Amino acid sequence: MPYARPTLTDLRQLVVQDIQNGGIPGVVTLMRFSVLWVIAMAQAGLAHLHYGYLDWISKQAVPWTATDEDLEAWGALKSIYRKEAARATGAIAFTISSDADIPVGTAIVAGGVDVVTTADSVISGTTATVSCAASEAGASGNVALGAVATLSSPIAGVQTTGTVAIAFTGGADDEEDDNLRDRIMAAYAKGGxxxxxxxxxxxxxxxxxxxxxxxxxxxxxxxxxxxxxxxxxxxxxxxxxxxxxxxxxxxxxxxxxxxxxxxxxxxxxxxxxxxxxxxxxxSPVAQTVNFVVSDLGNDNTSDNQASITAALQDMFRRLSAPGGTIHPNYWNEAIAAIGLDQFNVTSPSVPVSASSTGSMPVLGTIEFAS
Structure with a gap:
């Protein structure tokens, strides 16, 4: 069974009892603010810190509980490394007059994201297109096609606003410990x-x-x-x-x-x-699955509707796959876990199978009824 780590309160009581039960001859009780009481509290605090350090060591000693750099060290033994944050890249088009140019290193704000040009502009007629990269790494740097872009400083002959001509893609945040740990454990489980x-x-x-x-x-x-x-x-x-x-x-x-x-x-x-x-x-091809959830009775509230939506989204993320099938017991179990008094999924009523090898069932609309 797991080792029961003593709490700080337990340690304080233990030290006081040791002193009172013969730890120091002649001492049978302790005054709350006496020197011995203060020493006992300090000793218990130090012991609590030691237990905490040993607890931390035990977690870092195995990959399934290790964190931060210790988790990365376990992953390195299997050539599994934390995915670093990446900068998104894309292209922006501006309308120009005459032979104006947008040089490399120009600062631009695209869809609320700070980006910088990575090459001189390519001119075609009255349009100048520049390749750009987000100034900061992270998923927030991904900008959709057609988003409005604005020059941070005016350039002669170049219209101040333009549009994203090639969507900014590739931006990602640093990988979190939970996701890294899953990949590391999978590597240890499968071998070479x-x-x-x-x-x-x-x-x-x-x-x-x-x-x-x-x-x-x-x-x-x-x-x-x-x-x-x-x-x-x-x-x-x-x-x-x-x-x-x-x-x-x-x-x-x-x-x-x-x-x-x-x-x-x-x-x-x-x-x-x-x-x-x-x-x-x-990319999988999205195959939307629309739901009708009825017989909710008094549970047909906005909060419960949001919970049902979140449960179905989680179910599809965990169980859906290209060419896969989603069975009724999957969505019934997901909704039942919320703890509703009653519900009935009227539609769909049969398993939902992907229409082709690359199609993947995803959540569509949800209709709620009391």
Whole structure:
């Protein structure tokens, strides 16, 4: 059974009892503010700190409870490293007059995000397009296509406002301990790498921003491996779906190159895959599933509706997969866990299967009724 760590109160009582029960000859009681009482409290406090340090050591001694740099050290033994925050990149178009130019290093605000140009502008007619990168790393740097961009300082011949011509993608936050620990434990559980399906999932999820991945061996014919990915945090505004086009790595000559998020994953896998494998990285195709939840009675409140929505979203995130099937007991169990007095899922009433190999059931609309 687990070791029961004594509390500070327990330690104080133990030290006082030791003193009163013969620890110091002639002392049978302690005055609250006596010197011995103060020493007893100080000793108990020091012992409590020692117990705390030993408790921390025990957690760092194994990968399933280790944290921070100690967790990273356990991961390094399996070549699993924390995914660092990444800067988003994209392009912005401005209307210009004459032969005006936007030089490299120009500061711009795109969709509320500070970005900086990484190359001189490319001019076509009256439009100047500049490649840019977010000033700070993180998922907040991802900016949607068409967002308004503004020059931080005016440039002669260049209209002050422009639009995002290529969506900013690739921005991701530092990986949290829980996600890193899951990948580390999976690495210890499966052993070495040999190009198995689990290896492709691990290689994909090691890319900054990727939270889920699935593999379809021979998905595009003999010799191919199709990898589907989701970026639930970095692409939360897009329901977690990657932004870009499906394809292979930029160095792969046998297939068209991917773009955006898919290209980042494809390039990362390219150097690790078995040498003959043609890896194609794809975004799942959203297949919305609409729900009708009835017979809620007095539980048909806004708070309960929000809880039902959150439960179904969590269920789809945990159990849905490209080409997969969601069964009625999945959504019934998810809603029942909320603790409602009664409910009935009127629709759907049968298992929901993906319409194609790349389709993935996702939550659509929810209609509530008392």
């Amino acid at each position: 790498e040999n190009g198995s399906s689990a290896d492709y999932v691990s290689w994909a999820e090691a890319v900054s921003g990727v939270t889920r991945a699935w593999v379809n061996p021979l998905g595009a014919g003999a010799g191919t491996v199709v990898v589907y990915v989701m970026l639930d945090s970095a692409r939360s505004a897009d329901s977690g779906f990657p932004q870009g086009t499906d394809g292979a790595a930029s160095a792969e000559s046998r297939y068209q190159a991917a773009t955006g998020d898919q290209l980042l994953v494809a390039n990362a896998i390219y150097t690790k895959r078995p040498v003959t494998a043609l890896v194609i990285v794809c």
